[in-house]
Amino acid sequence: QFLIWLAFYFYMERRLLLFSLTIPVAAIFKITPMAFLILLVLVKDKKKYSYMMVSLLLFSIGVVVSYALWPQLFMDFLGNLAGLDERGMSNPSTLPFIRDISEYFSARTGLEVSLNIQWLVFCAVASIIIVGSVYFYNKMKSGNKADKERVGIFLLCLAYALILPRFKDYSYILLIVPAYYILTKVENGKVRLLSFALVMVPSFPVKPALVNLIMQYYPLILAFYIWLLYITHIQRSYFVQNLTINGIN
Numbered sequence: 001q002f003l004i005w006l007a008f009y010f011y012m013e014r015r016l017l018l019f020s021l022t023i024p025v026a027a028i029f030k031i032t033p034m035a036f037l038i039l040l041v042l043v044k045d046k047k048k049y050s051y052m053m054v055s056l057l058l059f060s061i062g063v064v065v066s067y068a069l070w071p072q073l074f075m076d077f078l079g080n081l082a083g084l085d086e087r088g089m090s091n092p093s094t095l096p097f098i099r100d101i102s103e104y105f106s107a108r109t110g111l112e113v114s115l116n117i118q119w120l121v122f123c124a125v126a127s128i129i130i131v132g133s134v135y136f137y138n139k140m141k142s143g144n145k146a147d148k149e150r151v152g153i154f155l156l157c158l159a160y161a162l163i164l165p166r167f168k169d170y171s172y173i174l175l176i177v178p179a180y181y182i183l184t185k186v187e188n189g190k191v192r193l194l195s196f197a198l199v200m201v202p203s204f205p206v207k208p209a210l211v212n213l214i215m216q217y218y219p220l221i222l223a224f225y226i227w228l229l230y231i232t233h234i235q236r237s238y239f240v241q242n243l244t245i246n247g248i249n
Contacts, residue, residue: 001173001174003022003023003025003026003029003033004023004026004033004036004174005177006022007019007022007023007026007036008036008153010022011039011043011149011153012146012149012150012153014043014045016040016043016045016047016048016051017051017054019039019040019051020037020040020051020052020054020055021054021055021058023036023037023055024055024056024058024059024062027059027062028062032160032164034055034056034059035160036156036160037052037055037056038156039152039153039156040052042149042152085099086166086168087099087100087216088100088216088217089169089216090168090169091166091167091168091169092167092169092172092216092217092218092219092220093161093164093165093166093167093220094122094125094126094162094163094164094165094167094220095118095122095165095166096165096166096217097217097220098118098121098122098125099118100213100216100217101213102117102118104209104210104213122165125162125163126162126163129159129162129163129227130159130163132231133155133156133158133159133227136155136230136231136234136235137151137152137155137234139234139235140234140237150181151230151234154177154178154181154182154230155178155227155230157174157175157177157178158175158178158223158226158227158230159227160174161174161175161223162220162223162224162227167220169219172219172223175223175226178226178230179199179222179226182226182229182230182233183195183196183199183229185233186229186233195225195229198222198225199222201218202218
């Protein structure tokens with residue numbers, strides 16, 4: 001987390017080379033932070049693709065060195081990665097949630113939901129998250145460039161959490177700052193109170209079975225809720241700005 005947020009700081013300060021060097025170091029612990037390199041596409045800098053190549057090269061060197069020093073451990077890692085199927089509270093992410101809901105449905109109806117259909121649903125949800133995030137980010141006006149970039153980083157963090165097939169319970173610490181930021185932007189007092197109450201509710205086992213299943217994925221549900229708060233906030237801001245531009249008060 002320290003390395004990821006340090007990289008975001010370098011990005012906001014336009015120290016793009018340091019950003020590109022920090023991300024692959026963070027990816028030593030978790031491969032997936034390499035996805036944050038997509039932020040380079042959003043900036044106007046002639047060297048951004050060169051920085052991206054440097055980052056990818058550094059990451060590749062790390063992979064090669066890891067394989068050269070510990071070939072058996074490296075292959076075991078890849079084998080374990082391919083076979084992981086953690087679900088519930090330990091891995092409250094979108095794909096396991098779809099799988100558990102599918103199995104719940106199959107157990108009670110006798111209708112099997114194939115793995116291909118589960119993946120199709122997951123890809124559809126991931127596409128909505130990605131397209132929606134890009135669309136609403138592009139709708140933001142560039143009046144305050146720093147705010148737009150900050151929201152862009154937070155939206156990316158949320159999309160990252162929502163579309164990864166494996167996002168462990170401890171990984172949700174990444175969303176604390178994005179969640180806090182948007183909760184301070186909510187103007188409706190009732191919505192703000194409800195939002196703070198929702199994020200304070202812990203996951204715990206309850207009955208009946210369907211509610212218990214949903215509660216195991218409560219962090220994921222909150223992440224979707226926070227994402228929707230960002231979409232709503234951007235939509236409202238865009239609408240107000242359009243009214244102002246058109247001379248309507």
